[in-house]
Amino acid sequence: MHFKALAVLSYGALVAAWFPGEDRGIISSDGVDLFNRSSSDVSGKRWLPAGKIRGVNVGSLFVVEPWMMSNTWAKMGCGGVKSEFDCVLKLGQAAANTAFKGHWDTWVTQADLQEMISYGINTIRIPVGYWMKEDLVYADSEHFPQGGLTYLTRLCGWASDLGMYIIMDLHAAPGAQQPHNAFTGQDAPSAGFYVDYQFERALKFLEWMANLIHTNNNYRNVGMLELVNEPIQNSGNVGSMRSTYYPNAFSRIRAAERKLNIGAYDLLHIQMMNQKWGSGDPTQYLSDNWFAAYDDHRYLKWANIGDVSQSNYISTSCRDDRGGNTPTIVGEWSLSVPDNVEWTSGWDPRTQQDFYKKWFAAQIISYEKQQGWTFWSWKTELGDYRWDYQAAVKAGVIPKNLDSVYNMGVC
Template sequence: MLRISFLLAILAAVTQAWLPQDRNLFGNETQDAVSQTVVADIGRRAQNWLPARGKIRGVNLGAFLIIEPWMANAEWSSMGCGGTNSEFDCVMRLGQAEADRRFQAHWASWITENDIAAMSNYGINTIRIPVGYWIMESIVYRDSEHFPRGGLPYLERVCNWASNYGFYIIIDLHGAPGAQVPQQPFTGQFAPSAGFYQGYQYDRAYKFLEFMTNLIHTNNAYRNVGMLEVVNEPEGGHPNLVSEFYPNAYNRIRQREQALGVTSNNYVHVQFMSRNWGAGDPKAGIPGGATAVAFDNHRYLKWDPSVPVSQTGYISTSCRDNVASDNQLPLIVGEWSLSVKTEVEHNAEFQEGNNANYGFYRKWWAAQVIAYEKQWGWVFWSWKAQLNDFRWSYKEAVEKGVIPKNVDEAFGMGVC
């Protein structure tokens, strides 16, 4: 049975701000509990929770407020965006008014309350929502930047649903002004180079973070947002990310909270990609005495050249994995999947459509869960996709029996 001593040691070192267990989001957790019954509070359902013991067990809402064509190609084509690389490019093709209409139809249907209910039934307790800076429409350069408008009500709606179901919510700045990496649709544009790492773009990011902080503390729909990630997967080689952006981002969030009269026990956790990500050491830039700070590491073994390419190799790598080897704590693995190296993913040993491989993927899922729950927990990429491939879709993996609804089963398989 998973023990909580390690988690308690982490929590003892963290001061202020709130965590899921502070608001009893995951139930009345005790060390030896088998299940717990949660008494319904205002805005919450009564339900039985598995003994999460405070661990983040989540999914990303990929292709929701930022569409990545590779994972939602049918949706992308039906919107009239087929053949374009990013939201920016599609809006230019369709024209602003028509693009707004089509993107709003997508936002209305991609994540519904039924999805949130299914997540709850599948043992999920956290959602991470990737958001682009353009959701704050006042900071978009309308003469040169082309993004869909009207996304904010859909973010609010999903946050409210998730809060009603007792989820913990992480919002991350997934698409930064100017793009934090080149030629990546997750930034909302297919930029030829990363234009984010300069003062005027940082200023726009600070405004976005202040805007989100204000919503979190003043709009009841955002009541379960407990973490705000300042930028997703920044590119390495930009020292001012650490020396300038990170400390100012932290300070601007805290200053906004203080101006609102928010007490420190209600601060959001400010999250940074950890040093292991490779874009610098955030601890070198975070102000001394900073509180309620968390770190993020993304672990895609698909792109790790050191992993032996075999079923045994993937499982054994995950069993001995130390995602916090840089000692950047507390840590959440904010993205991971069950996808293997591209050149072998259709081989007989790994083929997703081969039922004989389901046992391997189930064990590898368990090995990753065990590794990541040595820290604060994990958020799978993604909740759903249009790939006919459960390796990228938590929903599909559960429906096919690859991932159990009882996440605690990972610790009883004897995998590691």
Template structure:
């Protein structure tokens, strides 16, 4: 199996795939992971061929619609460690040895900067090996969303008060190279914002008692980060180092405060500043408009207000993110049938916010351990149907989806795309979902 994966990686690395394409390049068989013969692959359209030629000539199209939706996974806990997702490694004395630390910030304090850097370097190197990108290819994945923290840009870390691991950028480039070599579309997301956009959330990189992001100083640091990241992406997208060539979008902040806690300055101040910082850097670099990055915002359904309200009138290449964890939605009755109905019929886009992508979702139910919702064989058919129904619904109403998450260090496959593949809950061939009948009787 290892030899098969190594050979496959070498073959796929020579490809110049650029767009999400409906014809699989690899598949899982009874003999293991195998390349699909060229004769069985669907030919690209003339439009796509032109885009691929442009990519080979260094004229990259960072957003060109393929014939299938974005179908992807998040690389959760890779660059922003969430202990619940990878608790065995987090607590293992021979690995991260973070004990009861609640976030990256706390673990760095526990070890001191030098030792913490070494621990996190090893994590970044090992957590998602290159061979797993071949599994994603075999499973029909064409997109990866990568959460990152502002501390990847060392220059904006407060040296006397902020403790984060250093040296992640080269690993981010390496991971983007693996994804680009396989033709994946790459969505980078500012998951951890300066000061923390939410309190007591490890996904911000720090378990802050209050959200400290919503002020001019931290907005400024975040826009500095986005400008820097834009330059890194474009400069590592061509020439001798083109590992980030398939990065097509940057999300300006993950899951800001919403609904009754929403902060008006987020839309009035930060969103336009973030958008302008990315476009100003692209203008400075001489990036043509058709090679511009998409700039991502949480959509209106998230509850932080209309993200377009204060953007410049000529704003272009924007993309909007919805996160759909049904377990937290009190409006959906907690029954199997109602979860399927919601998946099939709930339009997760907002008027005027096109394209929308459901960039986080899972098949984790409201009561994970009760007999009605647990992972027993009696419920397996429900989870299979729920996944298929969700895919049908998201692809019906939006540009596509990225599941949260690829890897969960637990046997609970309801949060793990890889685990659900192994359990037979998620199909290896996503093209079978449309004809699965999961939404029959609902739409």
């Protein structure tokens, strides 16, 4: 990978970015070998062995998307409502807190992480909502579960102990970055994020999270902080996000790190959706993109690629160029196909395992031409492995030895 060399006077000499895949000696500005640094020392990062980011999202853990877990959602008392906001409003704060704590305690466990490791997964992407910092919530008008930070800290500690790389993703922004979408935590009638006072709330979240990552040992393997997941596409609203929010986020995160005297080798990567996402060039107004990273979401299910056929899906994925902004991680993708064909005989996952195995291979071969990938998602209650990494491995569609995809002759 290559990074644009920019002068960062406040951090001294330029250094190599912190990503999985570094297999050389990593020496910090204070002369300490970071690769061998004790995990009890919160001032340093733990580096992964050589290789690309190969990961999964822990979807619907801290930002519930009811379509993924309708049975659990109903058992929580949230059946019939569309988002976390609506569920808390329905149940009341105390009852909702109890229901969500039960969910956080069981949806992704330490055993899940150990299973991921056994499948060659080295990274988790954790979607979170701004309400994780509870004092940002407007008590008179916003309704979100409380107490999630304890479980986030536990998850990051488990993952760090296992040597996993962690991407922390601001998945749900103040005011909602998309209308009528549960991944924002609410069923908002319009995208209200793109105004200064909502940007300010998000910036306070990012400062707080950066400080937490650098001062709490459980977060020692969080190497990347994403500024906002899937901002609205093809809209004039996102111009203010690029011109105001992104530069201010860089400034505020770096200021928080500077206040903690974080060394140049230990800076967080700051991640934005890449230009291919459709909300503009994220670097347009940045004066400094050192330690920047980019997120690309690639769902052929909703892409206009012409012929909807198995051969076209595989050939499209084999030649798919997700580059442009560098380094890019394909942070969301799946094996799902268009709604109107997904359960027809030619696409039925119960009989078409060979196709889905080849299509999985074609996708990761292309995505590993970039920095790597994180599949959406680790688990669901859909009974459909096309969205469920754990189930796809058990179905024999995703190999436990991920390197084996390069020997399949798919591309």
